Amino acid sequence: xxxxxxxxxxxxxxxxxxxxxxxxxxxxxxxxxxxxxxxxxxxxxxxxxxxxxxxxxxxxxxxxxxxxxxxxxxxxxxxxxxxxxxxxxxxxxxxxxxxxxxxxxxxxx
Amino acid sequence: xxxxxxxxxxxxxxxxxxxxxxxxxxxxxxxxxxxxxxxxxxxxxxxxxxxxxxxxxxxxxxxxxxxxxxxxxxxxxxxxxxxxxxxxxxxxxxxxxxxxxxxxxxxxxxxxxxxxxxxxx
Numbered sequence: 001x002x003x004x005x006x007x008x009x010x011x012x013x014x015x016x017x018x019x020x021x022x023x024x025x026x027x028x029x030x031x032x033x034x035x036x037x038x039x040x041x042x043x044x045x046x047x048x049x050x051x052x053x054x055x056x057x058x059x060x061x062x063x064x065x066x067x068x069x070x071x072x073x074x075x076x077x078x079x080x081x082x083x084x085x086x087x088x089x090x091x092x093x094x095x096x097x098x099x100x101x102x103x104x105x106x107x108x109x
Numbered sequence: 110x111x112x113x114x115x116x117x118x119x120x121x122x123x124x125x126x127x128x129x130x131x132x133x134x135x136x137x138x139x140x141x142x143x144x145x146x147x148x149x150x151x152x153x154x155x156x157x158x159x160x161x162x163x164x165x166x167x168x169x170x171x172x173x174x175x176x177x178x179x180x181x182x183x184x185x186x187x188x189x190x191x192x193x194x195x196x197x198x199x200x201x202x203x204x205x206x207x208x209x210x211x212x213x214x215x216x217x218x219x220x221x222x223x224x225x226x227x228x229x230x
Contacts, residue, residue, distance in 0.1 A: 001171055033216040035154070042204060042220035043146075043154065054214055086154050088216070096168045098144065098156035 002026055002091045004101035011107040018074040020104045022087030025068055032070035033088040034063055036081075037103075043086065047072060074106070082108045111135040111219045113205050118224035121195055131188040131205030131221055139163070139183040142208035144217065145190050147201035147226075157203070158190065173199075195228045202226075 004024040012018045022032060032050050035043035045054055047063035050070060060075045070089075074081055087101040117129040131143070145157040158169045158179040167179050178191040188205050202225050206217040 031215070035217070037154070042223060043217070044220075045214075045216045045218060048209070048214055048216040052214075054216075054218075084153075088154075088156070096159065096166070097170065098159065100146075100154040100156055103153040 002093075002097070002099050004087050004089060004099055006085075006087060006101035006104045008102070009105045009107065011109070012077050014079055014108055015076050018077045018081070018106055018108070020072045020074075020085050020087075020106065022070045022072075022101050023068055024070075024089060024099075024101075026089060026092030027065060027068050027070055029092040030089045032063070032065050034061075034070075034072045035086045035088060036083045037086065038083045046085075077106070077108045079108050082106055111207065113207065113219055113221035115203065115205055115221045115224035118203065118226045120227040120229065122230050123196055123228055125195055126191070126193045127195060127226060129190040129192065129203055129205075129224065129226070131190075133186045133188065133205075133207070136207065136219075138181075138186040140210065143179075143181060143188045144206045144208060145179060145188075146204045146206055146217070146220075147199075148204070148223070149198075149201040152201075155201070159208070160188070192226070195226075197228050200226060200228045 034047040037043040050065040051063045091097040112134045114132045160179045176194045180189045202223040205221045207219040209215040
């Protein structure tokens, strides 16, 4: 089955740049999406189609994708960005099945 | 504003069935694909199932295929998930999520508050 791999944790100090990676064999053909989930809350879409940012999401959030790796970058991370981040994509075999990465706990302190 | 409200969760014994529903409002329900996503306690997100905007196509995660059925009633703005032969590993918070439309913002634009399903003897 198709898998997306993320690091379990990333830690930065406030104001630093946080980068969270997501690797998967299908990413050259399929878009990556990124979701932020704070404790006890439903996830929120922060990046769609590899690098696009929905309205209302701060400009410090950006995304990129190259080959089999997608990256979420948070420039000038703030304490309030501390959350779990999940990448998402679909199986490139054509069956339209979705898959989430295992999630990355971002600590900002 | 967009609202997605799940119902039907609760505690059930292994092997039994449960039906979740998601009441949608604030958008044209019949224009959007809909998904179920679940999260086991203390674990990550797991995609469960999708149904096309018109119900013409459905797909499932391998972990639930053959046991779960996703359906929708566009006349009632309702999404359903029939869960049969439940297992302990199906214990999770279940979210319904609205998919964006191609050509606009895509991805899961909105999520319900989630509803807990506990499978235990």
